[in-house]
Amino acid sequence: MGKTFRQSMAWLHAWSGLVVGWVLFAVFVTGTASYYRAEISLWMRPELRSGATLGPDAMATAAERAVAHLQAHAAGARAWFITLPRAENPVVEVFWRTGPGRPPEHAELDPETGAPASVRATRGGDFLYRFHFELNMPPLWGRWIVGLCAMIMLVALVSGIVTHRRIFVDFFTFRRHKSLQRGWLDAHNVTGVLALPFHLMITYTGIVTLALMYMPWGVTTAYKGDAPRFFAEAGQITAPRQPAGQPGTLAPVGPMVRQAMATIPGPLERLSILNPKDANASVVAVFEEPHGLSHEHPQVAFDGTTGAVAEIRAGGLQPGAKTFTTMVGLHEAHFAGPVLRILFFLCGLAGCAMVATGLLLWSVARLPKPGARPGFGLRLVQGLNVATVAGLPAAVAAYFLANRLLPVGLPDRAAWEVGGFFAIWLLVGLIALLRPQRRAWTEMLTAAAILYAAVCGADGLRILREGLAGGRPADPLFLTFDGAMLALAGLLLLAARKAARYDGAPRPKAARTVGIPEPDRGRAALLEAGE
Template structure:
């Protein structure tokens, strides 16, 4: 064999060997997918997870944001204290919905629609009902105590419902486009979770090992800790979140089957629009017997069924329609039962039938995602697991910058991609919590008679968040972390004090009145303040010893270390 042939053969062999060495394995490819799918929409995912986590207590948060309405327990104690000692304990209580309808007949007889519903996590036996009386031009909303015949008009507030809607509708944009964007982010999240499982061969072993002060290694350990134990929850919550809006993302089945969407929804759900135009005054049937009959029929099927809402379209007219909805206590599926009556004759116009299995499956997944079936303890667990999801995303985002910081040629002149990721990390991971607490402060500080008060709460939330981003642009990253995290800590710490100064339901008075909800919120604010104080100290103030810096494979999150040249 000639020398030229030998040389060519050796060169070809070396090239093949080199190419073979450079070829990425399956796990390395999955690592890239995990990194980039988690990073590109990581800030949106953190926002979605944070808002969703808080939304497990959105009804309770709304009650906290309406402190001028006394707790039901206070009224019950007041009523019981004024009862005669010889009062019979077996006297039947009046049906709450019947009392509310009688109240509406006396005060709002000519409105377009009455909607009466039970309060958060309650049944039809509760005395406090939420009433909405709608006309062509406005909606009057208030709470009505059926035992004391007292009407409470809450302050204008976006309440916890803002976080709930922000979770999947975002804000300042079309709802349809917002849900499409959230769906894409959720799908990327699911892919990131699956690839993360593939990438980490020793993920369960590493979960039991946490190395402090080791730079990138410590952030990876924290990322594993927030990921492994709640892993079933992360998969469930992400997958069910996608299924929640699956008909929006995959509408072709219904289109091919030529399903009439309006008719389909009227078969499954009770909603009927109050859209009649030519109306004549007419007497309305007594609703109380209809309520009793409906409840008895439902409880024959399931003793746990209770009436949850009553809606009356065009009351006291010839087009009046009575819609009664119910649901079993602690029911996972979000779909309930309903019955619709003619408001003049009391004739049954429509009643719910068992939904198709596909619809039942979807509504069960929605119920698992929303957690409305759960009691306080289980929702508390949902909250902690959701918080772990926030920690998983946050540590993943920070780890991206920690891993690449050492590769910077000049720490004072990072490349655009690194600079942008770091600034977005600070504005989201520290700025969003600050905006959320600021939203609660605005609820207490804005004048009660302010026009558009609820809108100003929401606008103020985004102003604070935008201000956090501007701060990150004006300050160094280390100072931006320090300032924003410190502000979050202080605002959480002083929220109970602000509540005491601006309401009659401060911590001391809540203890005296056994107002469990307000006591719980004050305790949670204090615990969160301690948590953010620790995060602030470790991320911004704690200095590492020279020994730690020498052993660490990567630079710490603060920028105390000197610039280093890129490794060859």
């Protein structure tokens, strides 16, 4: 590990970053994209258009129609969830679960008629958002893996800070013409130091967000496993009502919606209807969080059979819960306005670059001597680097492109979109392992650029067809999104051009530090940066 404390920290930084770097890159990319989750979802459903916020009467009518649909199609479910229309998502979404352990059922309804909405099936930005912390795995497994990787990420950040004595000098240093290894090291330093407060904040708050899942023992011991009572006493939810075991009739929800909107001065987000056929049915109106750091949702609970107000939760969180919700709010940045959200997005891109350059630096620092062939371990790392750094952006582009190319009425259409995402990612990974390293980088980055340009082209053709048919004018959101796709295509083409210029020549001597053995040259370069 090294003879000195800083050498040990350099070893820890290099190896901890490599072990989880590929997962962390995927987490950073999809998490950064999730800052525009609503816009991505709207772009992936071009049949919709963002509209005005509905008033109490229209919201009440939409809720009544959603309940009618659930009574007809989900009468046996123990809970109904209704997401009411809002400006960025002008449809009613209903969810229900038919039994324990089964995936939730889902439908989208026209708020004006209650009929199924004429909109293509897609997971939209929600796929990228959930991939960010679940990796498209069963939730428990995915969240544990991401949590462990985040813990190691925190270790890598702290050890990186200890390694760099010249951390502020590194902020202004970038020597791309000095040597290949020096250029990657400086790029890693700049992207790491530039947004270091963001990296520390986003990693720590990401761990805290699921802390009760990772460390449930306090709540389990104090509340005998009754987690809902803990959340209710902390002020995060209304007190749950146990089912009476006797049949009951659900009161009209329209008056409840009107009363809730008159009670809480904020946008109504969703309704939760628990035990709708029971005498102890409850209806909870959940509002969007008010402006501010704390991620707390005001709520109004009703007796489901009488329509009477049972409880109002609007602020007043306990200190521990307030701290927790503030951490969640910092991580998700729902409080951020347009300018601050761009800043969060740019910091997220810096995080992606930091992880990517760290992975590349590890492999570049361990290139064999001239004439020698890389070993299996190094070749595997090089292939995984291409598969991750070039493959994941290509997979995201394929996901967007599938949304435009697949037939609107295709059965399981949303699953086909996700399948396209993983198919392209797997294809890039296989090519990266089979092709020579330099060619793999150039070819895969170029392919990713072509995919992003194709996304813009496919949507441009759709806009042109609608215009020729006398349809609605192009939404500025769609034009902005297409422009972002072109910009990404240009950046990837630039990266492919840079990769093509690299002739594969061995790196020059990079380490002035003496006493460090040959296999640890990557660590030596990190130490040199801190001298």
